[in-house]
Amino acid sequence: MSAEPPDLARHEPALLVWAAYQLPGWVRGKLDPADLVQQTLLEAVRAPDRLAGRPDHEVLAYLRRALANNVIDAARKFARDRGDLAPGALAASSVRMADWLAADHTSPSERADRNDRFVRLASALAELPDAQRVAVEMRHLQGMKVTDIARELGRSEGAVSLLLHRAVTALRGLLADA
Numbered sequence: 001m002s003a004e005p006p007d008l009a010r011h012e013p014a015l016l017v018w019a020a021y022q023l024p025g026w027v028r029g030k031l032d033p034a035d036l037v038q039q040t041l042l043e044a045v046r047a048p049d050r051l052a053g054r055p056d057h058e059v060l061a062y063l064r065r066a067l068a069n070n071v072i073d074a075a076r077k078f079a080r081d082r083g084d085l086a087p088g089a090l091a092a093s094s095v096r097m098a099d100w101l102a103a104d105h106t107s108p109s110e111r112a113d114r115n116d117r118f119v120r121l122a123s124a125l126a127e128l129p130d131a132q133r134v135a136v137e138m139r140h141l142q143g144m145k146v147t148d149i150a151r152e153l154g155r156s157e158g159a160v161s162l163l164l165h166r167a168v169t170a171l172r173g174l175l176a177d178a
Helices: 008-022 033-046 056-082 089-101 108-127 130-141 146-153 157-177
Strands: none
Touching (some): 008 033, 146 157
């Protein structure tokens, strides 16, 4: 009797955050990060024995690596016309978050705890209204300034500041309930 396949859908919010973080803006105009997440989950479903019986943190690590590879492939595909993708630049950006989540100086239990916190944060981000979620991702994941976010979203700086304030307040509430 083979082991039960893991519930991959529970990792979708975290993968969406990673995809949004990793996917260059010029590729986002041609390909939605959610499409890459769906492609990654579909690939995992097609190979059920690879993940069956694995602990949750190993499933998430596998999905992160598969997603990073799909992001790199998509950027290479769309970069052919642009000619501006530095070799390894995308791979390095994909590894930054994975390194943060799996830092060598932490114990396995600390890494598992950090993974769990990130999954909860990604799920909470997914519950925010779109405008708040996008503003938080731009500010805290992409490191954009409020003025740049305002220009990108077509809103005033005050409106963006209010979006960020409301989003952080909502996230605190959602994460306190978790």
